[in-house]
Amino acid sequence: MTEQLAEHYKEILTGLGEDLTRDGLKDTPMRAAKAMKFLTRGYTQSLDEVVNNAIFESDNDEMVIVKDIELYSLCEHHLLPFIGKCQVAYIPTGKVIGLSKIARIVDMFARRLQIQENLTKQIADAVMEVTQAAGVAVIIDAKHMCMMMRGVEKQNSVMTTSVMLGQFRKSQATRTEFLNLVRS
Numbered sequence: 164m165t166e167q168l169a170e171h172y173k174e175i176l177t178g179l180g181e182d183l184t185r186d187g188l189k190d191t192p193m194r195a196a197k198a199m200k201f202l203t204r205g206y207t208q209s210l211d212e213v214v215n216n217a218i219f220e221s222d223n224d225e226m227v228i229v230k231d232i233e234l235y236s237l238c239e240h241h242l243l244p245f246i247g248k249c250q251v252a253y254i255p256t257g258k259v260i261g262l263s264k265i266a267r268i269v270d271m272f273a274r275r276l277q278i279q280e281n282l283t284k285q286i287a288d289a290v291m292e293v294t295q296a297a298g299v300a301v302i303i304d305a306k307h308m309c310m311m312m313r314g315v316e317k318q319n320s321v322m323t324t325s326v327m328l329g330q331f332r333k334s335q336a337t338r339t340e341f342l343n344l345v346r347s
């Protein structure tokens with residue numbers, strides 16, 4: 164699979180008018196193939212595997228927030244990076260999830276070809292599925308290289324997406340508490 168990708172990178176480099184035999188490019192097709200496999204490794208992961216049964220009983224039913232989880236993804240339109248931060252909150256109902264697992268869930272979906280809206284929803288749905296929480300909220304702020312390095316070339320615009328499920332959707336007070344805590 165990686166060898167096959169490397170062959171395609173040779174064609175891309177040739178298509179760009181490059182000389183595949185020059186010293187600096189000798190190992191590039193294989194390097195690029197390995198890098199792309201790494202950047203999309205989320206395709207090889209499943210929710211069960213990343214959570215690894217790290218779900219614990221707890222009678223705490225107050226909001227839990229994990230702030231500023233950095234994310235690196237690739238936009239599915241241009242295969243260029245979008246880079247940002249993710250805020251995840253949930254309201255437990257008897258079960259809490261291992262702290263690192265939330266970041267692992269974010270990564271599993273970020274390391275695929277994405278648009279930011281779908282990524283946000285996939286993270287929220289996955290956290291809901293594994294915790295059976297009373298509510299889940301996810302906010303992503305990200306900068307898209309396809310808007311910065313090319314296209315409209317806007318360097319300062321940030322895209323914000325959010326998904327609110329359960330209590331976060333139903334209760335204005337819950338949403339306000341969450342927004343105050345993440346934006347503070």
Ligand SMILES: Nc1nc2c(ncn2[C@@H]2O[C@H](COP(=O)(O)OP(=O)(O)OP(=O)(O)O)[C@@H](O)[C@H]2O)c(=O)[nH]1
Pocket residue numbers: 238239240277278279280307309310313314315
């Ligand atoms: N909604 C959304 N749009 C995205 C995301 N990433 C990239 N895009 C947009 O996808 C669109 C693709 O538009 P097209 O007109 O088909 O492609 P294009 O000619 O390369 O567009 P420009 O970027 O405007 O030059 C662009 O407007 C991108 O900004 C994302 O995560 N969410």
Ligand SMILES: [Zn+2]
Pocket residue numbers: 238239240241242243307309310
């Ligand atoms: Zn793009």
